[in-house]
Amino acid sequence: MRNLSACEQLVKEAIKGDDSAFLQLIQLYKIDLYKTALSFLRSEEEALEAIQEVTYRAYKSIRTVRDASYFKTWLIRIMINYCNDQLKKEKRVVFSEEILSLQGTSENYNEMELKDAMLGLDERSQEIITLKYFQDMKIKDIALTLQCPEGTVKTWLNKALKALRNKLEGNGGDQRV
Incomplete structure (x- = not known):
């Protein structure tokens, strides 16, 4: 795991428009994003789709990050909002294949x-x-x-x-x- 200052430096570079730094950050936090999505959506396929959408949303609004040390918190918040929106849209109980099998x-x-x-x-x-x-x-x-x-x-x-x-x-x- 990287030390905090290296992550903060990547965030600062991403905010300035460095796509490579942004991709490194997403790579660093993709497991956290996946676990969050899976715990809400209960489906591997939907969780992977959520990661794609959240990556896109984060990329579009990376310049809104005010404090580099809270990037992970900001990213997880986007995922939670996305998952809650999906669950509200579907208004259904989601049974993953794991539960059914x-x-x-x-x-x-x-x-x-x-x-x-x-x-x-x-x-x-x-x-x-x-x-x-x-x-x-x-x-x-x-x-x-x-x-x-x-x-x-x-x-x-x-x-x-x-x-x-x-x-x-x-x-x-x-x-x-």
Whole structure:
């Protein structure tokens, strides 16, 4: 992994119009973008399409980045907005091929139960849990991404986890979240 100053330098070069620097940044963060998209869209094909669209959107608006140290946060925010827009457009429950082809093992069942419970949460709760546990973001970084105070993120996360726990227990699950 690159040190922060090297990434910040790439961001500054990309803002000035260096396409090569922009492509290096996308390459650096493509796994984070993919994991975020997959956690929202639940489909590998849709996640890959999301990366293409978000790359295009980021390229078009790279000059709007104010602080190079928050480039990753800015990029993830674009992905979250794109995914939420897609989910709103479709207004449907998305079942990935992975879920449909489960073999029935208890590990797969627990994963399916967790994904199903996540789909039952409100948009903000899904977003907070995804950022915290699927992206391994710190509360401070989530607050920056969502542009709200850290205390608010903690409150939302607490409520989201409680709602998720209730959904899992309501489904007969004995998992602890």
